[in-house]
Amino acid sequence: MKKKIFIETYGCQMNVYDSELVKTILAEKEYLLVPEESMANIVMLNTCTVRENADRKVLNRVHQIKNSRHQKETILVGILGCMATNFKTKLLEDPKLKIDFIAGPDSYKQLPQLIENAWEHGDKSFDVTLSEFETYSDITPTRKDGINAWLAIMRGCNNFCTFCVVPYTRGRERSRDPYNIVQEIKHLVSEGFSQVTLLGQNVNSYQYDGIDFTDLMRMISDIDGVKRIRYTSPHPKDFPEKLLQLMSEKPAICKQLHMPLQAGNSRVLDKMNRTYTKEEFLALIDLTRHYMPTANISTDIIVGFPTETDQEFEDTIDVIKKVEFDSAFIFKYSERPNTRAAKKFPDDVSEEVKTKRIMRLNDIQNEISLRKKNTQIGQTQTVLVEALYTKRSTDDIQTRNDANQIVILPKVDPPFDINIGDYINVKITGATRNSLKAMFISV
Numbered sequence: 001m002k003k004k005i006f007i008e009t010y011g012c013q014m015n016v017y018d019s020e021l022v023k024t025i026l027a028e029k030e031y032l033l034v035p036e037e038s039m040a041n042i043v044m045l046n047t048c049t050v051r052e053n054a055d056r057k058v059l060n061r062v063h064q065i066k067n068s069r070h071q072k073e074t075i076l077v078g079i080l081g082c083m084a085t086n087f088k089t090k091l092l093e094d095p096k097l098k099i100d101f102i103a104g105p106d107s108y109k110q111l112p113q114l115i116e117n118a119w120e121h122g123d124k125s126f127d128v129t130l131s132e133f134e135t136y137s138d139i140t141p142t143r144k145d146g147i148n149a150w151l152a153i154m155r156g157c158n159n160f161c162t163f164c165v166v167p168y169t170r171g172r173e174r175s176r177d178p179y180n181i182v183q184e185i186k187h188l189v190s191e192g193f194s195q196v197t198l199l200g201q202n203v204n205s206y207q208y209d210g211i212d213f214t215d216l217m218r219m220i221s222d223i224d225g226v227k228r229i230r231y232t233s234p235h236p237k238d239f240p241e242k243l244l245q246l247m248s249e250k251p252a253i254c255k256q257l258h259m260p261l262q263a264g265n266s267r268v269l270d271k272m273n274r275t276y277t278k279e280e281f282l283a284l285i286d287l288t289r290h291y292m293p294t295a296n297i298s299t300d301i302i303v304g305f306p307t308e309t310d311q312e313f314e315d316t317i318d319v320i321k322k323v324e325f326d327s328a329f330i331f332k333y334s335e336r337p338n339t340r341a342a343k344k345f346p347d348d349v350s351e352e353v354k355t356k357r358i359m360r361l362n363d364i365q366n367e368i369s370l371r372k373k374n375t376q377i378g379q380t381q382t383v384l385v386e387a388l389y390t391k392r393s394t395d396d397i398q399t400r401n402d403a404n405q406i407v408i409l410p411k412v413d414p415p416f417d418i419n420i421g422d423y424i425n426v427k428i429t430g431a432t433r434n435s436l437k438a439m440f441i442s443v
């Protein structure tokens with residue numbers, strides 16, 4: 001029987017990229033990649049474990065997949081990614097789950113062997129070893145479309161923010177050879193990709209033979225044919241001014257950045273081991289706007305970290321009102337096994353208080369996001385065509401602006417020969433919470 005594989009991806013962009021690596025690793029063997037779970041006899045879930053509800057989602061999905069199949073049908077389910085390293089053999093030992101193999105983020109080259117063990121011999125096998133060296137620089141991901149290419153420049157994290165499980169699931173920081181990265185991007189350009197998004201758990205820790213992240217960005221922005229460069233995520237603690245200057249000077253680097261705040265109170269930030277204060281964060285935003293006055297800035301915030309008081313939460317509100325982020329991803333604190341916070345600080349903010357705080361913050365941020373979008377009405381912007389339809393309508397085109405916002409325009413506007421991957425000029429005519437509306441001006 002032909003081994004037919006389907007990979008379902010959860011979590012962050014790094015996982016999307018990793019699934020593309022796994023596809024290449026498996027396509028080199030005799031596997032067939034199929035487009036739907038129901039067509040596969042080997043299903044892999046590339047998982048996230050950053051919050052408890054991420055775990056729950058995957059475990060429910062495993063039950064759903066197993067229960068949807070006929071008893072006699074051979075179907076293997078594998079767990080890849082961060083849950084694999086976080087729970088290790090516990091996942092294999094759970095009789096209710098019936099998982100067949102697991103592979104952590106540094107073990108994807110072992111997957112053909114792990115699958116063989118399970119397929120040929122019925123052996124449940126796992127590899128969750130973390131590596132100090134694996135960067136998969138020898139593997140070209142099987143990328144989906146010809147617009148944006150994800151590209152990991154570094155892997156792992158050495159920061160040990162006390163709430164975060166990532167240093168335990170993805171291991172220590174290691175950076176990829178810059179010349180190898182530049183070669184890959186040149187190749188991507190030749191394949192028609194004009195946007196590249198550099199990925200890393202902490203991109204400004206990038207370091208390879210004396211080349212730092214700003215040096216790498218300069219090298220990439222000098223490549224002919226790269227029209228848009230984005231990156232995620234930097235850490236506010238070691239964000240270099242020279243990078244802001246470079247971003248302001250190079251048209252190819254998008255004026256957009258994700259700057260994770262996590263909390264607005266300095267005592268809470270210290271307890272989180274973020275190593276910056278509220279004032280230092282605000283100063284970094286001022287510096288960013290000094291170089292790029294209209295930069296689009298997004299953030300991540302956690303509410304209800306252990307011991308956070310109502311008064312301290314007000315500092316987070318103060319920061320989001322002062323900064324006016326363009327968008328924010330706001331989460332309730334979720335205790336994660338193995339983290340320093342789980343070991344040292346009881347999860348003592350009640351669910352009810354967390355809910356109140358997240359609702360309040362979302363209300364304030366939604367109002368700010370919409371107000372900031374509205375200020376763009378009347379502007380002319382260059383957008384990249386992503387799809388000739390939207391989720392809602394086949395009469396609309398979906399595009400994206402430099403700020404990484406979705407811009408929707410009606411097809412009825414001329415011309416009809418717009419293609420995916422084109423850059424066109426539009427006039428912004430309206431705004432909703434999730435997107436901007438526009439009309440076509442010129443190619």
Ligand code: 5AD
Pocket residue numbers: 050051163164165260262300301302331332333334335336
């Ligand atoms: N609880 C809630 N949110 C978390 N994040 C990371 N760990 C946790 C946790 N234990 C959030 C942070 C991070 C984003 C990717 O997920 O805000 O920036």
Ligand code: SF4
Pocket residue numbers: 157158159160161164165166167201202235
């Ligand atoms: Fe987690 Fe902090 Fe590393 Fe980000 S920087 S992955 S939040 S430990």
